[in-house]
Amino acid sequence: MFDVLIIGGGVSGMSCALVLGSAKNKTFVTDKKIGIFTHQKNSSLQEAIFYNAYGITPGKLGSELLTESTQDLATTYPHITQIPNEKVMKVEGSYPEFTVVTNKNSYKT
Numbered sequence: 001m002f003d004v005l006i007i008g009g010g011v012s013g014m015s016c017a018l019v020l021g022s023a024k025n026k027t028f029v030t031d032k033k034i035g036i037f038t039h040q041k042n043s044s045l046q047e048a049i050f051y052n053a054y055g056i057t058p059g060k061l062g063s064e065l066l067t068e069s070t071q072d073l074a075t076t077y078p079h080i081t082q083i084p085n086e087k088v089m090k091v092e093g094s095y096p097e098f099t100v101v102t103n104k105n106s107y108k109t
Helices: 011-022 062-076
Strands: 004-007 034-037 080-083 088-094 097-102 106-108
Touching: 004 011, 004 097, 011 034, 011 062, 011 080, 062 080
Parallel strands: 004 034, 034 080
Antiparallel strands: 088 097, 097 106
């Protein structure tokens, strides 16, 4: 059972996980179980090459950046559960209870 499940380990999903991870001592995150599906095969960054992006080494591959981001999340915010190698197939239910169904498991929020 998760309080927050982030679908997608691309730029937006990883940014969300990093923000929630950094806020672990804030009242809106304290004692919350947070997970992120880090499946990144469909991310538009997979094929990207960076040459003029602030703070990114020129020639850095997007696929490398995605891999580094999951490693950084694990090191910096180990309380965020990473769910790798699972593709979200559907989300069922209605607020406040949802079930996220992947190609391997299902998760309740």
